[in-house]
Amino acid sequence: MHKQRGITLTGLIVVLVVLGFVGIMAAKLVPSYVEYWGVRKILATMENAGETKGTVRDIRRAFDLRNAIEDVKNVRGDDLEISKDGGDTVVTASWSVKIPLVYNVSACIDFVATTAK
Numbered sequence: 001m002h003k004q005r006g007i008t009l010t011g012l013i014v015v016l017v018v019l020g021f022v023g024i025m026a027a028k029l030v031p032s033y034v035e036y037w038g039v040r041k042i043l044a045t046m047e048n049a050g051e052t053k054g055t056v057r058d059i060r061r062a063f064d065l066r067n068a069i070e071d072v073k074n075v076r077g078d079d080l081e082i083s084k085d086g087g088d089t090v091v092t093a094s095w096s097v098k099i100p101l102v103y104n105v106s107a108c109i110d111f112v113a114t115t116a117k
Contacts, residue, residue, distance in 0.1 A: 032097045032109055038070040039093050039113045047115045052089045056082050090116045
């Protein structure tokens, strides 16, 4: 007689519940990270194009113009922190996102994107 191998119905249900939970969490959290990568991309493109060399107003306007393409909702040009580090202009965007997960449980994620090296 051969020994049976495989997964039980209970084990399958547990695995599916865990995978479902991970999938739902990913579906809720990934858009925030996509937005973060969009802001990083905007800042990197601005720096490569030399748009961080102008005035504060010019930098914010350039960010808003590029943001019209990337469609970032949580960061605008007015939210940028612009400072000088030596002779270089450092543009920093920092924001928090609160994402409701389940019932009264939420994830609060803090993002910081900067042109500083």
